[in-house]
Amino acid sequence: MTAHAYALADGNTIPAIGLGTYGLNDQSGVDAIASAIHDGYRLIDTAYNYGNEEVVAEAIRRAEVDRSDLFVTTKLPGRHHGVDETLASFEQSRKRLDLDWVDLYLIHWPNPKRDRYVDSWRSMIKLKERGVVRSIGVSNFTPAMLDRLSAETGLMPVVNQVELHPYFPQAELRAYHAEHAIRTESWSPLAKRTELLAEPVIVEIAERHGSTPAQVVLAWHLALGAVPIPKSADAERRRENLDVFDLELEAGEVEAISGLERGRIWGADPDTHEEM
Numbered sequence: 001m002t003a004h005a006y007a008l009a010d011g012n013t014i015p016a017i018g019l020g021t022y023g024l025n026d027q028s029g030v031d032a033i034a035s036a037i038h039d040g041y042r043l044i045d046t047a048y049n050y051g052n053e054e055v056v057a058e059a060i061r062r063a064e065v066d067r068s069d070l071f072v073t074t075k076l077p078g079r080h081h082g083v084d085e086t087l088a089s090f091e092q093s094r095k096r097l098d099l100d101w102v103d104l105y106l107i108h109w110p111n112p113k114r115d116r117y118v119d120s121w122r123s124m125i126k127l128k129e130r131g132v133v134r135s136i137g138v139s140n141f142t143p144a145m146l147d148r149l150s151a152e153t154g155l156m157p158v159v160n161q162v163e164l165h166p167y168f169p170q171a172e173l174r175a176y177h178a179e180h181a182i183r184t185e186s187w188s189p190l191a192k193r194t195e196l197l198a199e200p201v202i203v204e205i206a207e208r209h210g211s212t213p214a215q216v217v218l219a220w221h222l223a224l225g226a227v228p229i230p231k232s233a234d235a236e237r238r239r240e241n242l243d244v245f246d247l248e249l250e251a252g253e254v255e256a257i258s259g260l261e262r263g264r265i266w267g268a269d270p271d272t273h274e275e276m
């Protein structure tokens, strides 16, 4: 690991923090994403279902950064699970993104009742072999689902992007990831629409370090070795969220923040939640 990136199990490298783009649409989305890249964000997290892959494309065209220095992630929607559907859906995403390759392609949700995620995974392996995707992973998968992918295809995902924040630290899942060389990515890393950033434990640690509550939460993700992808529509907050690499929490502080555990923010359990 360099200071701001991790090696993935497939030999590629993932930046240690990314930009979430859910809700960044239209011209204001282009402006936000382009300014984020200008300010140093290199990992951009989008999805077919966010309806903003073209917005990401325009921002990348506008930003004066080498394509090979960027790490673009997109995700396969639930309604496109299946062998052929996955290949076709990827091609639509790639065209909208206006890219020769995507750095990380994820199965967005497992939708176990439909039971087609293994078929999709086989197609993602093909996409990686063709070189149009550099790394393949999943999102919202449980250890049992990950075991099944590995058993049926021989290939484990290198990333699992899951809900992760101090209210839901996912210790067991992270231990499983560590055993299987899977990098954890944290969605809703700031626990959107909760009072997390006003929690006394976090405010107190922020005051001690002369930083902001959001920076403390993001430093907590880094201390866990997870890749947070905070979203902000505000340039000042985006810069704040990226300026966290000098903030080192003590072990006791990390533990105190993890002590805020209380569960998922909107109850999206991958064993039952369906997203098409």
Ligand SMILES: NC(=O)c1ccc[n+]([C@@H]2O[C@H](COP(=O)([O-])OP(=O)(O)OC[C@H]3O[C@@H](n4cnc5c(N)ncnc54)[C@H](OP(=O)(O)O)[C@@H]3O)[C@@H](O)[C@H]2O)c1
Residues within 6 Å of the ligand: 019, 020, 021, 022, 023, 045, 046, 108, 139, 140, 161, 162, 186, 187, 188, 189, 190, 191, 192, 193, 197, 214, 215, 229, 230, 231, 232, 233, 234, 237, 238, 240, 241
């Ligand atoms: N794989 C999945 O199933 C899945 C699910 C959910 C999300 N995601 C991904 O994860 C990304 C991040 O998650 P999220 O957007 O749900 O939540 P989040 O990043 O935890 O929180 C975003 C919220 O926090 C605010 N915020 C950001 N920086 C702040 C700061 N420094 N101080 C105070 N408030 C701040 C933002 O407001 P402003 O915009 O006004 O700053 C926004 O309301 C998404 O954009 C998406 O890319 C993936």
